Amino acid sequence: xxxxxxxxxxxxxxxxxxxxxxxxxxxxxxxxxxxxxxxxxxxxxxxxxxxxxxxxxxxxxxxxxxxxxxxxxxxxxxxxxxxxxxxxxxxxxxxxxxxxxxxxxxxxxxxxxxxxxxxxxxxxxxxxxxxxxxxxxxxxxxxxxxxxxxxxxxxxxxxxxxxxxxxxxxxxxxxxxxxxxxxxxxxxxxxxxxxxxxxxxxxxxxxxxxxxxxxxxxxxxxxxxxxxxxxxxxxxxxxxxxxxxxxxxxxxxxxxx
Ligand code: F6R
Numbered sequence: 001x002x003x004x005x006x007x008x009x010x011x012x013x014x015x016x017x018x019x020x021x022x023x024x025x026x027x028x029x030x031x032x033x034x035x036x037x038x039x040x041x042x043x044x045x046x047x048x049x050x051x052x053x054x055x056x057x058x059x060x061x062x063x064x065x066x067x068x069x070x071x072x073x074x075x076x077x078x079x080x081x082x083x084x085x086x087x088x089x090x091x092x093x094x095x096x097x098x099x100x101x102x103x104x105x106x107x108x109x110x111x112x113x114x115x116x117x118x119x120x121x122x123x124x125x126x127x128x129x130x131x132x133x134x135x136x137x138x139x140x141x142x143x144x145x146x147x148x149x150x151x152x153x154x155x156x157x158x159x160x161x162x163x164x165x166x167x168x169x170x171x172x173x174x175x176x177x178x179x180x181x182x183x184x185x186x187x188x189x190x191x192x193x194x195x196x197x198x199x200x201x202x203x204x205x206x207x208x209x210x211x212x213x214x215x216x217x218x219x220x221x222x223x224x225x226x227x228x229x230x231x232x233x234x235x236x237x238x239x240x241x242x243x244x245x246x247x248x249x250x251x252x253x254x255x256x257x
């Protein structure tokens with residue numbers, strides 16, 4: 001894992017956006033994996049500025065969202081389909097038909113999960129997956145004890161995740177109890193992973209993911225097994241990393257070989 005500690009959330013957003021821009025500039029038909037929630041919003045804003053300035057073109061880029069709540073209509077602001085439309089597709093000027101979000105309203109949810117996996121495979125897999133991290137170490141909505149081999153499926157949200165996400169809903173009672181999420185096995189197949197984390201509320205999860213044992217109790221720890229995972233974290237999110245000084249030293253002394 002590459003750990004990049006940056007002074008502020010806006011530095012995190014810029015650095016992650018630079019990684020995505022590098023890929024899309026060299027390979028405009030790339031396949032992106034999209035996270036929702038607050039963490040990647042600054043990244044999407046950075047990319048939107050570049051798309052608006054005409055320096056970055058997402059019109060042939062395809063994308064798959066990580067997850068979706070069950071039972072929320074796609075036009076409701078809390079649905080991830082709506083969030084992806086308003087914070088990614090429109091601002092980045094993407095072709096809406098090139099972007100897929102798991103269908104949390106499907107009549108046959110299991111079939112929808114299988115279709116979603118097939119669509120990712122048909123697109124040739126994900127080139128770069130953007131991730132946030134839950135305070136409990138989840139990535140996507142793979143809650144603690146999720147199987148490392150898991151594929152897109154229905155999951156039950158933990159009370160902590162529901163409470164953390166209640167800020168997006170009128171009240172805790174309105175937060176869905178279930179979701180569809182790409183599995184950890186699905187996420188690990190992405191060729192490149194860029195995780196962003198900001199704020200003290202993520203410090204514990206970042207420390208467990210980076211320096212803890214690889215264990216399903218902290219699902220993000222599976223990223224230790226990914227060959228190309230970079231974590232961009234601000235100072236507050238890095239606060240519990242015991243080797244923070246070493247990660248800074250590594251980044252300040254990049255080897256040119
Ligand atoms: C959302 C997702 C989740 C979030 C995580 C952090 O698509 O995959 O793993 O990234 O819950 O959420 P925020 O960024 O709102 O703190």
